[in-house]
Amino acid sequence: MIDLLAVLAPRPVIAIMRAARPDHLLDAATRLVAGGITTIEITLTTPGALDALGAVRAAHPDAVVGAGTVRTPELAHRAIDAGAEFLVSQLLNPDVIDVAHAAGVPMVPGCLTPNEIATAWDHDVQAVKVSPIAPVGGASYLREVRAPMPDVPLIVTGGIEPDQLETYLAAGATAVGLSARLFGDCLDSGDTSMLESRARAVVHLLHRLEPPSAGQPALLRTETSA
Secondary structure, rough: OHHHHHHHHHEEEEEEEEEOOOOOOOHHHHHHHHOOOOEEEEEOOOOOHHHHHHHHHHHHOOOOOEEEOOOOHHHHHHHHHOOOOOOOOOOOHHHHHHHHHHHHOEEEEEEEOOHEEEEHHHOOOEEEEEEEOOOOOHHHHHHHHHHOOOOOOOEEOHHHHHHHHHHHHHHHHOOEEEEEHHOOOHHHOOOOOOHHHHHHHHHHHHHHHHHHOOOOOOOOOOOOOO
């Protein structure tokens, strides 16, 4: 089983891809990886998501690619068979967690309330997703939820703007999932030309206070709005 927290530690962001069709997912993933975002979640509500997941993994072996919206054990089995390296859900389904554990694949269940988060953590998961975070108070809600359970790694998603990354991380998020605010309509329109620069801007936001590594130029801040 991969250590998902170790994967996310140097770059705590997950790009969440959800589209009406799968046509542009591979191209979008290529742009993301080129821009420095290498943890990618493809949601199973996207038609053809499992085939796209396999294609992304084959094209980008250095990326970590998972499946999202994994609501049932059947979907969990199918995602794992397709090569998903981690599973994410909007729900807490212990049967899905059991499938993931048996296969040695990290599973991140979705919760919202403190009771749900505590129950999910009791199922020996690596992290718990809090979503949708923005409609219930955003970073302020996260800060209040995290205070009594600082030992639980929380990944937040839902309505987060790229320029809010630092705010959520400062509030205690272990990682942040970016979806529509990162992609705009490019996954449906096919115009992914700006996606690499958006990914680079996200990476820069994460590391803007750190000096560049020796021999590596600093990333320039670019436009992040959709």
